[in-house]
Amino acid sequence: xxPKVVIAETISQTGIDALGEHCAVDVxxxxxxxxxxxxxxxADGLIVRSETQVDAELIQAAPGLRVVGRAGVGVDNIDxxxxxxxxxxxxxxxxxxxxxxAEHTMALLLAQARNVASADASMRAGRWDRKKxxxxxxxxxxxxxxxxxxxGSLVAQRALSFxxxxxxxxxxxxxxxxxxxxxxxxDRLDDLLAEADFITVHLPRNKQTxxxxxxxxxxxxxxxVRIINASRGGIVDEQALVEAVLSGKVAGAALDVFDRExxxxxxxxxxxxxxxxxxxxxxxxxxQDKAGVDVANAVGAALRGELVLSAVNVDLGxxxxxxxxxxxxxxxxxxxxxxxxxxxxxxxxxxRTEGRIAGFPIRPLRxxxxxxxxxxxxxxxxxxVNVEALAAQSGLAVEEEASTESDEFVSxxxxxxxxxxxxVSIAGTIGxxxxxxxxxxxxxxxxxxxxxMLLIRNSDVPGVIGRxxxxxxDIHVNxxxxxxxxxxxxxSAAMMGLSLxxxxxxxxxxxxxxxxxxxxxxxxxxPI
Numbered sequence: 001x002x003p004k005v006v007i008a009e010t011i012s013q014t015g016i017d018a019l020g021e022h023c024a025v026d027v028x029x030x031x032x033x034x035x036x037x038x039x040x041x042x043a044d045g046l047i048v049r050s051e052t053q054v055d056a057e058l059i060q061a062a063p064g065l066r067v068v069g070r071a072g073v074g075v076d077n078i079d080x081x082x083x084x085x086x087x088x089x090x091x092x093x094x095x096x097x098x099x100x101x102a103e104h105t106m107a108l109l110l111a112q113a114r115n116v117a118s119a120d121a122s123m124r125a126g127r128w129d130r131k132k133x134x135x136x137x138x139x140x141x142x143x144x145x146x147x148x149x150x151x152g153s154l155v156a157q158r159a160l161s162f163x164x165x166x167x168x169x170x171x172x173x174x175x176x177x178x179x180x181x182x183x184x185x186x187d188r189l190d191d192l193l194a195e196a197d198f199i200t201v202h203l204p205r206n207k208q209t210x211x212x213x214x215x216x217x218x219x220x221x222x223x224x225v226r227i228i229n230a231s232r233g234g235i236v237d238e239q240a241l242v243e244a245v246l247s248g249k250v251a252g253a254a255l256d257v258f259d260r261e262x263x264x265x266x267x268x269x270x271x272x273x274x275x276x277x278x279x280x281x282x283x284x285x286x287x288q289d290k291a292g293v294d295v296a297n298a299v300g301a302a303l304r305g306e307l308v309l310s311a312v313n314v315d316l317g318x319x320x321x322x323x324x325x326x327x328x329x330x331x332x333x334x335x336x337x338x339x340x341x342x343x344x345x346x347x348x349x350x351x352r353t354e355g356r357i358a359g360f361p362i363r364p365l366r367x368x369x370x371x372x373x374x375x376x377x378x379x380x381x382x383x384x385v386n387v388e389a390l391a392a393q394s395g396l397a398v399e400e401e402a403s404t405e406s407d408e409f410v411s412x413x414x415x416x417x418x419x420x421x422x423x424v425s426i427a428g429t430i431g432x433x434x435x436x437x438x439x440x441x442x443x444x445x446x447x448x449x450x451x452x453m454l455l456i457r458n459s460d461v462p463g464v465i466g467r468x469x470x471x472x473x474d475i476h477v478n479x480x481x482x483x484x485x486x487x488x489x490x491x492s493a494a495m496m497g498l499s500l501x502x503x504x505x506x507x508x509x510x511x512x513x514x515x516x517x518x519x520x521x522x523x524x525x526x527p528i
Contacts, residue, residue, distance in 0.1 A: 003044035003303045004067075008036055008052045011071045015292025019047075020298050026146065027438065037061040044099040045299045049278075052369065059086050066383060067302035069295040070312075072282055074232060076205055080313050086509050087386035088524060089302045090312040093294035094150070095281035104153035104281045105200055105230045108254035109159075112226050113138055113198075117275045139163035144196030146212075147231070148173045152202035157181050161472060168191050198228065205232035215240045224251040229282045233257040240325060242267045243272060254433040256281050307368060307384055314384050315368065323358045323411065328412055330428045330435045331365040333449050333526050335372025338415045340524045342424040342453055346417025348397045353413055355406030362400040368397070369415055375527075393477075409438070443485035443495035448478060450499035451528045457520040460494040464517035468496065472516060477501065493519055 005023045006323075007016065019025055038061035047069040048054060054068055059082050067366035068078060070092040083090050098338050111117055113133035122129045132259055143159045145152045148170040156166050166183040169192045179187035186192045192265070193199070199221070205210045213227060227250060229236045238259055244250040254275035255268065261279060268274055275480050282291065298308045309320055312358045315487050331351075339345060351366045370387040376389060391398060409429045416425040425438040435449040441457070465484065474481060481499035504512065506522055513521050 004042060004044045005045035005299060005303075006036070007038050007047045009047070009049040009071070011047060011049070011294030011295065012289040014289055014419055015071070015294075015296035018293055018298040019300055023303065037188040037406055040065065040238050045069065045303055046297060047295055048077065050074065050077055051422060052077060055085070056082045058264075059083060059237045060488050061086065066342070066381065067091060067299050067465075069093075069299040071291040071295040074204065076232065076387045078312075084385055086311045087381055087383050087389075089308065089314065089383055091295065091298040091302060091308050091310045092312055092423075093291040093298070094310055096291035097287035098154060100150045100284040100287035101230060101281040102158060103284075104256060104277075105151070105155045105202075108228050108230060108256060108275060108277070109143075109198060109200065110172075111139070111275050112228065112252050112254040114383045118272050121272075124204045128301050138198075141165070141197040142167060142195055144168070144189075144192040144199040145183070145202065146189070146192065146199065147202035148178070148181070149202060150186070151231070152200075153181055154201065155200060155246055164198075167195055189217070191301070196225060197222065199224045200228040200230075201235050202231045203235055205234050209235050209239045211235070213237060213241070214429055214442055215243075218249060222417060223249060223252070225249075226251050227253040230255075230256040233261060234259040238266065238268055248309065257383060267383075276381055302383075305371075307364060307371075309385065316364050316367075318395045320364050323357050324364050326430055327357060327365055327411065328368045329528075330430060330449075331368035332372035333435055334415050334426055334428050334437075335374075336376050336526055337371035337372075337440075337453070337455070338417075338424060338426055338522050339373045339376040340362050340371075340522050341426070341440065342417070342419040342422075343522075344419050345373065345394060346419045347395065347400060347423070349415060349417045350374075351415060352401040352403070354403050354409070355409055355411040356404075357411035357413065358402035358404045358406075362402060365413060366398060366400060386503050412438070413437070437483075437497060440485075440495055440497070445482040445485040445495055445498035446498045448481050448499060449526060449528065451526055452500040452503045453524040453526060454498040454500055454512075455522050455524065456496040456498070457493050457517055458496055459515060459517040459519060464494075464515075465496065467515050467517065468498075468512070471512060472498075472500070475504070477504060477508075477509075484525075 002024045005019055006026045006028050010030050016025060017079055026039055029034055043062050044064055044066045046072045049071050054178045056079055065088050067089045073092055073094050075092055115133040119133040145156050145168040148168040160182050167186055168183045169189045170187045173185055175185045198518050212235050241253055250435045256277045257279055272454040300308050302308050344367050351362055351369055353362055367384050369388055370391055371382055371384055374382045374387055412427055412429050414427040428435055433448055437445060437449055478501040479498055480501055483497045485495045
């Protein structure tokens with residue numbers, strides 16, 4: 001059966017259609033909470049925007065839930081701790097609305113500088129107040145950008161075209177990157193607060209950022225500063241802002257996000273110097289369409305067992321290189337092959353990269369290898385979210401090694417460990433036609449990985465290959481590909497790897513193992 005995905009809030013039809021190609025889609029936008037809890041009871045995936053609360057209650061009501069997709073950037077409405085504990089992958093659409101959000105920030109910046117909202121209201125009331133609404137130029141002013149991530153960087157680029165001086169504070173951004181963007185990176189937030197004529201905030205909402213722009217930090221700002229927030233509500237203390245504007249310390253502000261939404265009765269509404277918009281940062285036709293498509297693709301990929309790079313609750317580092325992405329499948333397949341041929345897990349698994357791929361972080365490959373391994377040995381649902389927890393529960397220690405030297409291959413991934421007193425080592429790479437198994441138990445083999453694989457350890461004597469081939473022919477199993485590798489140790493057993501057109505049943509495997517010269521045989525099913 002196709003996996004079921006519940007769409008709890010409105011996304012673009014393009015996204016729904018893309019998801020419907022591989023999933024059973026239940027569009028539940030606008031239903032009440034009780035109805036939604038009923039609908040997710042048998043759901044594999046859930047897509048939300050910003051209003052649906054994906055909390056412990058909902059997660060408990062959806063025991064089969066494997067992925068939650070947020071059609072947007074923030075995940076404030078999703079209980080990440082509860083989702084992670086349940087092995088549920090949380091994905092979002094981090095690139096979908098960044099241009100729209102940056103453009104709306106600029107719109108607010110200009111509206112604040114030129115009194116657009118107040119002047120419009122005055123005109124509609126029949127007045128002509130040119131002198132009252134005299135504004136200021138952006139040119140030559142200093143814009144302080146708090147948070148120089150994707151959106152903050154786009155705002156900085158656009159502000160430069162207005163002739164503004166840019167200063168930013170972001171502890172995760174180097175001075176060198178700032179120079180490439182034409183932005184001075186401040187060492188301390190206080191330095192930015194003291195110099196900026198305009199301040200724009202581009203931060204996530206968390207314990208560290210909640211109320212960041214409050215009485216204490218406003219006091220450190222220039223007199224007449226103007227504040228823009230189109231990122232997350234609550235970062236600007238709304239009461240402190242109202243008081244600062246009324247006192248003249250802050251000349252004006254523009255807010256698109258609020259501590260509680262929708263905005264109820266609030267003193268913000270009574271201050272004309274504060275421009276208010278109802279969370280419009282991502283509300284463009286283009287952003288909505290991209291968010292729907294991006295999150296639909298991410299949810300679909302997660303349900304297919306792929307590592308989704310927009311995963312929120314899987315730590316992949318700041319980025320995943322293209323070379324690493326190519327090896328994700330290799331890593332997962334090697335994890336499955338390792339556990340099948342070793343018939344279990346070691347106490348310590350070494351994940352080693354060699355060659356060009358060793359120049360990139362191993363962590364994504366480590367997660368993929370663990371996922372492949374636990375899919376073989378675990379009856380519980382396995383995902384990239386819970387594989388490390390499963391490893392810890394199993395007492396499995398995982399070590400990472402890397403060497404930029406590789407004798408035969410441009411890039412190589414190797415898994416090794418000791419199981420039952422025997423050293424198990426396998427290696428794989430990307431070949432011209434796809435992922436290849438190139439080494440197992442010290443035997444060199446060149447075998448294209450396939451859905452149905454058969455790995456045989458056999459006596460290194462004439463006739464064994466023929467007996468295996470004849471046996472498979474007699475039971476009507478076709479050999480699609482085959483590789484044979486001799487052991488580097490004289491007199492030791494040889495290794496045979498075969499790609500088959502279908503799997504063998506237990507009785508057929510027993511007959512294969514009984515053949516003269518076959519010392520060991522394991523069948524591996526890969527998700528190819």
